[in-house]
Amino acid sequence: MAELDLIRELNIYSSEEDDLRNNVLALESYRVVGDESLRPSLAEQRKVGFFRLDRPTQTEVTEIVDLQEMTEVLQTLLQDVNILKREIHTARGLMLADFESKLQKKALELYCRINSRVDELEKMHADRVGVIRRAFRQQLSDALSNVASIFDKNYQNKMNSDQKKKNAKADKLEAKIRELQGVIQRNDMVIEMLKTQLAQYSKQAAEEEEESRPPTKSPSINPELDDLRENVFNLENKVSELEKALDTKTDLAANLSDEVDGITKKLEQEKRVTRQLQEELENLRENSEQEMAEARRMIEQQRIEMEQEMNEKTKQARDEVLSMARSEAAAMADSEGKKVMKLMEEKKKLEEQLAKERALVAELSKKKAEPVVEKKEEKVITDVDKIILSEQKWRVMVAKMKKELEKTHKMWEKKFAILQHSLHALKDESFLRQTLQKQAATLHHAAVSYATDTPLAILPTRPPNSPTKKPLPEIPSRAKSPANGLIDDENQVMSDDDQGLPPGVVPLPTPPARNLTDCADDSRPSTRTHVVMIPSVEAQ
Structure with a gap:
């Protein structure tokens, strides 16, 4: 303007x-x-x-x-x-x-x-x-702890089942290996026995051939020689068959030993993999424990910093109040002391003057003969009366000042008592704030919920009679769903209860009650997100 x-x-x-x-x-x-x-x-x-x-x-x-x-x-x-x-x-x-x-x-x-x-x-x-970062850190730590607990539970069960299967397979393989080793030993024994029999047969055949060799050939000995030759031929065929069987048995034993080596290598590889998985699991556990410890340490550090800040602020306020009170009390005491000292000095002066006047009056009372002296005595008496009146006034003033001094002392005592009470109140408030700051921040998940007046499908009036169908053992039976078949918390990531949380994690507080009048616009599907105001640390 x-x-x-x-x-x-x-x-x-x-x-x-x-x-x-x-x-x-x-x-x-x-x-x-x-x-x-x-x-x-x-x-x-x-x-x-x-x-x-x-x-x-x-x-x-x-x-x-x-x-x-x-x-x-x-x-x-x-x-x-x-x-x-x-x-x-x-x-x-x-x-x-x-x-x-x-x-x-x-x-x-x-x-x-x-x-x-x-x-x-x-x-x-x-x-x-800062508030959002702290909130997401808390959510991350909660999610990590939840994932770590679920991973530990499920992975431990899986590891146990895999270990049982591997142990069963290893037992079967060991039994098979023992059986094959027994077969190999029996075959080795048979081979040794056949070798000894072959040696005996060859030795016998050589002895019989030497014995049956006549000095001269005769036609009566020829059939026996033919029989012996046939026996030798049969024995040679049998020896060749035994050698073939021995070769096949040795090949089978070599194949079995190769299979045993491969199975042992597979077992070693599986053991190595299991060891690696166990090491990874231990590393994951250590990392999760370190992260949880780091989160706890950060929360503890923040709490200690807030406590130190609150203690410093309360100490500063207390020191300022005490210094102001002491300075005011010292100033008042100095002023009152100066006033009292002035009054005492004036009183002493008046007493000295009164003593002098009394001495003059005593001297003048001795000289009654002279009329001039009598006039002076009357003047002195009047002066003495004035001095006595002034002395009485000063005494009244001194008493009044003493009363005011006592009054100021009582007032300052009351002020100090009020200051002590206020300091106690400040300490209580700081303690309450520290205890409140130890709790986790209240966080609400924004979710989009859809609701309609009519059901989305034709619903049966009575529940179906199917006694054969039972819920799974690990899935708890749910209560009846509402008419629209929707749940308000269907988009919630984590469960509402505090089950599954690891020890040492502070659970989140209960959410505040929502005002339903703000959301009751129409029965149409609502696509608006609920804006959640995250409280700041200063507001607490």
Whole structure:
């Protein structure tokens, strides 16, 4: 508004200046061409009009005085116009300078306000970011602990079942290996026995051949030789068959030994894999424990920092209050002590003066004969009475000051008692804040819920009679769902109860009650998300 007023005033002054300039030009148009000042002359030229030719006229004698007066008036008017020009110019400069200074002040004030608001917004944003970071850290630690507990449970069960299967397979393989080793040993024994029999048969055949070799050939011995030859041939065939069987048995034993080696290698690989998995599981457990310990350490560090900050603030406030109270008490005590000292000094002076006056009265009472002395004695008596009255007044004043001093002492005692009570209240409040800050921040998950008035499908009026169908043993039976078949918390990530949480994790507090009047707009599906305001630490 002030700026608009200044602009209006400047416009008014500029219009007035233009009018004055036009008037001056109109006045100067009456001057003689080539003359700088108006001088009366007989050959004065006058302007007849603006829209026709100018004609010079002869000045009459009676018009000279009027012309002189007109010239003087015009000269004074021109001087006034010049003065007004200068004043208007200076006023305009002053108004422009004032306007610029006010504009700079307003701009500086607006700049400071914008900077302060930006700083407040940055602080608010930093606080909200810190709160959200702490909230997500808490959620991450809870999720990690939950995942670690579920992983430990399920992985341990899986490891146990796999270990049982591997142990059963290993037992079967060991039994098979033992059986094959027994078969190999039996086959080795059979081979050894056949080798001994073959050696015996060959030895027998050689002995029989030497014995049956006659010195001379006779036709009666030929059939026996043929029989022996047939027996030898049969034995050789049998030996070749036994050798073939022995080769097949050795091949089978080599194949079995290869299979045993492969099975042992597989067992070693499986053992190595199980060891690696166990090491990974141990590493995961250690990492989860380290993360949980780090989260607990950070929470404890934040709690200690908040406690230290609150203790420092309470200590500062207490020290400031105590220092102020002590300084005020010392000042009051000094002033009261100075007053009492002044009163005591005045009392001593009055007592000394009273003693002197009494001594004078005693001396004057001895001299009763002289009349002049009697007059002086009367004066002294009156002075003594005045001194006694003043002494009584001073005593009353001293008593009054003592009462005021006692009153101030009592007042300061009461103030100190109030300060002690307030310090106790501050300690209680700091303790309550510390206990509240130990709890986790209340966080709400924003979810989109859809609700309709009518069911989404044709629902049976009675539950189906199927006694054969039973719920799974690990899935608990649920209660009846509402008519629309929807659940409010279907988009919830974690369970509402605190089951499955590891030891040492603080459970989240219960969420506040929601105002249902805000959400009861229509029965149509609502796609609006519920905006959850996360409380800041300062608000707590």
